[in-house]
Amino acid sequence: MATLIIAEHNNVSLSPDTLKVVNAAMALSPSVSVLVAGARCRAVADEVGKVTGVAEVLLADNAVYEHQLAESLSALIAEVAQRYTHILAPATTFGKNLLPRVAALLDVGQLSDVIQIKNADTVIRPIYAGNALAAVKSNDPIKVITIRCAAFEPAQEQDTQVASVSELDIVVANDMTQFVSKQAVESERPELAVARVVVSGGRGxxxxxxxxxxxxxADKLGGAIGASRAAVDAGFVSNDLQVGQTGKIVAPELYIAVGISGAIQHLAGMKDSKVIVAINSDPDAPIFQIADYGLVGDLFELLPELIDSL
Structure with a gap:
């Protein structure tokens, strides 16, 4: 079996989610290949080469791939895919945009949001908003898989580079789309998907x-900010902070839900957190069914006291 992982990066540094995909791929093979496609991104390829389990780094360094448009990358991946039996990427916005196109070009199905790889043909993925797990078997010659990164620990990085870097001269022209602009939210707080502590607010x-x-x-605890869909829909915060089935999937060491009742869609995005703390005025709120610790009361009284005590 030969496994290819598509690296998510910003041309400067590697996304932590890619390290988790490498760890997930260890169930398939003790060594994997990683494709780094971008522009002026040799430093990223060298960083990938230090990751335990990575045997080969494929570097496609060209201005065509600078913004990692899915239309260009999917065609590139399809060009090199015949060498591999499995193609993996994180189930982030990046992976969800890219791998369905790859699967279509290869005329195979896709296995999405995988939380466990049982063997070469069978994976485990959540269904019904995470209330059940399905074992799915694929008979396709090439398995295209997105990994739910919250279910895996990151692979370890070493001090020295051990994997070789091979440069690809494949350039796929893309006349369908062009990069116009990018609007990125800048914050001194940790990224929501990789933060050790997440404090989320709801409609309450x-x-x-x-x-x-x-x-x-969140600032007192050095954590990230999240929100329920109800809070996002009400305009309290931007939708890039939404946690849930249609938002980001997180599994921090500590998750604090403030004024969140615990709709099934929200629970699907955070119930794998190590410790869950719920603050809500309704003692019958569904969030208390999965919380490790619960505070029942007026959040406008409890939260200031909690902040002052830290």
């Missing part, structure tokens, strides 16, 4: 001004 906060309490608590 009432308005966007009250969300400042969540921000203060």
């Amino acid at each position: 906060l009432g308005n966007s001004e009250s969300f400042a309490l969540v921000e203060k608590l």
